[in-house]
Amino acid sequence: MSAAHEVRPYRDAFAPYWHPVAYSHELRDAPLPARLLETDLVLWRTGSGVAASQRYCAHRGADLCSGSITPEGLRCAFHGWTYGESGRCVRIPSQPQTPIPERARLATFHAAERHGLVWVCLSPEPAAPLPEWPELADTTTVATVPLPRLDWDIAAGRMVEIVLDVAHLSFVHEGTFGNPDQPEVPPYDVEKRSDGLSARIVYPALAPGVGGAPPRVDRTTLTYDVTFPFAARLSFKPTLFYPHTVYAVASPWSEEKMQCFYFASYHPRIRNFADLFVKSESAILEQDRRIAEGQRPRAHPLDFAGEVLVKADRLPIEYRRALTALRSGRPVDGPPLE
Template sequence: MRSYEEAFSPYWHPVAYSHELKERPLAARLLGTELVVWRTGSGVSATQRYCAHRGADLCAGDVVGEGLRCAFHGWTYGQDGRCVRIPSQPGAPIPSGAALRSFHAAERYGLIWVCLAPQPAAPLPHWPELEDGSAATVALPRLDWNISAGRMVEIVLDVTHLSWVHRGTFGNPEQQEVPPYEVERRPDGLRAQITYPALAPGLEGAPPKVDKTMLTYEVVFPFAARLAFKPTLFFKHTVFAIASPWSEEKMQCFYFASYHPGLRMFPDIFVKSELAILEQDRLVAEAQRPRAHPLDFSGEVHVRADRLPIEYRRGVIALRLGRPVDAPVPG
């Protein structure tokens, strides 16, 4: 079994929203690694957070034409992490050890992504509707939860909890049975469709109404989920939840929705309702044990309705074992 860091370092993970990264360098953390990210003339860069000279925090530095300049002694690092300027001895050769660990960094879908490994194991998720201008987006503040990234994705995929955990938001307590559904295994993830009679929020004081909603779940391993809502009474929209692992027991989730740009009232409705829904999820998820994503199924009992989160966990376990995600795993 590979360590958590070894298994998931070769994948892209978000570390910030694009709107958070402005002219100043920004601190980030991924899989126990402290990072600093900053904008360059050609995109974004990510390196280790602390200066190779005396360990100063480079988040307090400045972005200049040559790269990232430390505020302590002015050492400046280029996009590849190598030191390009030492002001205290401008004529001397720069020591070979004057360099930062640098990492792959990219900006897409309103997120800053980082891959810690020398070579990414997979490309970034492919969500063309977020790039072709056909949809508007609205993001929630980052969700800092004391659970593993896999636990977060599992609760997003778990249709059986909707009628129980989400009472008072959109869950329908009268609908407890989950009809049979199929899960499609893909080389990079999973897909499933489930119909759920959600309670649509009442507008202008009206009571909520039962709204037969088609839920289409799509997973990109290891920790990205796309959930399309197609109701009959409420607005069609798609939710994206990408859990970014700080460690094996803590994560940040970047959570946003895409919607038709003509729905001007959607952002306010979404943010208010989704924060309430996710708080219900957080209370349950943070109380689960273990906080780390289980590596087998021996400590739990499952039923047919759990198939989607079970298939997801099988894929994550396969990654820990270094196997293809569609290969059988123990348990």
């Protein structure tokens, strides 16, 4: 790899991107702790939206998550120092007549709310926009249901790779929807874009039997759509049931640990979908977690030197190539390094 394409530190490479740090429903009237790329944050609601700043007070290092929200801003529980949305201290109760020091301010970060998530970008200028999932805006024809956050001891890229891996379905997910009798992965194409990847594959999933009947093979169309660096949308179109879509957005705590925000969209006419989804998908993801946390290294590999890859791995391969390009400052849709 040339000097121009040296691998950048993990935080430097991914700090310019938007990452989710909380579900919108978690952020209410009190400050909320969050963590992103080894940075401790406090989230809070303002009159104009959401704010994200350093977690600890500039005065004496108190945890601002123990504070409160006032009309002026975020108030520290230790001495009442209050910070406005810009991070600047606007009130010091112990000396109200004295000018506030210029250094009395918090580091603040870009924050936004979309798709039921609170997103943060740690860099002054985001390198890319938030993922575009326009179908979620129509709340009259689409309902959503989230899972509890997934805290896994693996890299965010490892999480996305297992979501994109068709070949594991028949083995890891036996007993849920995987079909152990039909493990072959037919050839498929991957569309490469500057902001992501797409692929479509038909999988012979096993649908549960009804009334004591054995499971039935349901040829399900799986449509994968990735937005770099760590957001995956997977649409399921079975022949026996209504379609639905899952969204998995991995948020890096560090290079070897992530939390994933995982939710589904579905048509409201599907009765009991929310309860069934939470129960079934939790079981499926637990199967994935056991495999993923056992992989080594936990950090996302930058090449394929320690692995033997085959054509069935094409989507995870293209995804890893793209993230390697991001780490080395190359165009993600350019030719791979030799």
